[in-house]
Amino acid sequence: MELKTPLYEEHVKAGGKVVPFAGYLLPVQYPAGVIKEHMAVRTKAGLFDVSHMGEVLCTGPDAKANLQMLLTNDYTKIKDGQAKYSPMCNEHGGTVDDLIVYRKSEEEYLIVVNAANKEKDYQWMLDHQFGNVTFTDVSEQYAQLALQGPKALDILRKLTKEEWIPQKYYHAVFDAEVAGIPCIVSKTGYTGEDGVELYLASEYAAQMWNALLEAGKEEGLIPCGLGARDTLRMEAAMPLYGHEMNEEISPLEAGLTFAVKLAKEDFIGKKALEEAGEPKRERIGLKVTGRGIIREEQTVICAGEEIGTTTSGTHCPYLGYPIAMALVQAGKVTPGDKVEVNVRGRNVEAEVVELPFYKRAK
Template sequence: MKHTALTKTHEALGAKMVPFAGYNMPVQYEGVNIEHETVRNSVGVFDVSHMGEFLIEGPNSLDLIQKVTSNDASKLTVGKAQYSCIPNDDGGIVDDLIVYRIKEDTYLLVVNASNIEKDWNWISSKNDVGADMRDLSEDYSLLAIQGPKAVEAMQSLSSLDLSEIKFYNFVVGDFAGIEHVIISATGYTGSGGFEIYCKNSEVKQIWDKVMEAGESYGIKPIGLAARDTLRLEMGYSLYGNDIDDTTSPFEAGLGWIVKFTKSFTNSENLSEQKKRVLDRKLVAFELDEKGIPRQGYDIVDSNGKAIGKVTSGTMSPSLKKGIGLGYVAPVFSDFGSKIYIQVRKNAIPATVVKLPFYKG
């Protein structure tokens, strides 16, 4: 079991710790609903240092990134970030990730914790252009400071104007007394805020100062359970649940990050797939009656015939109703379509809805 640099801090705060992607991680502190509402209404801080960071450098760094990712990284200027995915050779997804352009020929790839080794091996196998690759995952920490009051609460910690950092942009500057920190206006909650990348040796100081600066704003530490409910209310895909090696970006509603302005792994096959009718589509649904959909539950039609499975599901703390994602045949994918979720012996009616679930 690996530990982040803040494990002892979480334990001292009374966090319930669980194994996650090989790391000992805080799943909750006070409770999922309290933590969820804190992020939606004010500001919370997550330790997500289990995420992976790869540095890709050199004159051919962009060539490698263009080859292994589906989005067009040539559109990135220094200080901008981009959501993308790594296609495999079979039409599926190796991982989803964020690509940061740090300098002219320097990029940071931020990948899912459970896929660090897989992604590293995959990208290395495609590196026939001589790009310099470094795995920084073990040396760097990542804090997500999320919520509508994040900018106001954190402004005292930096000489930079945090309100000027636009969504999916970042700066490298001073934060909480540490120089050369990446302050990125990204996150997976849908409530605004920042992600802070720093060295392991710096993160305790930053965490303490973040908690101090946010105290008058009601800041709380937030666990992975609330991170999951927050991202699901936005309809953001979670690797291993909603997307994996067998799901295509088009099935998953991620066609917007697949750009055929360049050649990339399996791009010809994906281009053909885009033109034809898909066998299944990822849909969002809300339960019409009481119940909680869970990953793996069957989705059935009005006759009780299985038409798919729930990939992510929860009781939405904001909407106070059961919500979820799942793959179904296209005939059931139109907004307003009626489907049923098999919760034990009951087939609970649900309606296919447009994302996000949470409108803010």
């Protein structure tokens, strides 16, 4: 049976089209529709319920040492209030999940994991823990809201003090208040836009949701669903677990080299990644130039040869054309090359392009 987030009633009230996703009932869209929601985030602001995400506390004198072994990124120099993204590998170099770690103090870290992988990730951490450390699944205690878009911070400033808004990307203020509600304010997101993610006690979720929507009326803030979340992350070429990476795809193949520190002393999967050498596959971007929309798991063909498979694909409202990401044989194509993608028995023309497809102007 699917779970409900603390905002389920708000979604129903607002006319959200609720669907099962990662074990939860969540809105895929609201009456405005995916295109309007997508454009609101690119030009004004959008509000997402991401309370289905998982949160794990990692505490104790050996907390950092455990993170160093579990994760591919390097956490030796992370400072209080800083967030750092990392894949988490299995022994074969495949990806267990990708996640974000926030440092609260030397011995306390908040790990945010993908909804569909919560139980798996938590068990993985427990199975590989060592020394004086405690991993605690605190997912039920937290609601998470994402306020995203160029107007997001203007809206937030109406409800909080400047000192409670992080100055830098991938930083968080732990003991903040927004609309009088205690929360963590994190300058992060999954849309390619400016904005924040707010972590707060579940019982205040509806109060926070409504306070933000009320404060953002002038700026054109609207609630957004899973549909826009997916089209936005696609335009920004952000990988999604189960698509651009999985237990068989390494973070290096997925193009996440920046978060894999092979110079680090050790981590689970390091040996396998080193032994594999240069990745045999790479993630590429495709702009559809023919007629049709490319979806996932469709064959990519270059000069008559099958070179790989698409991992995600959609029509992007802001860019105005269909795009896809694909995992293909390394070195087979470069930006500008023409390929074809087999869509239900019909070949659709596409061009290899640089990632990301969309990058906001700073």
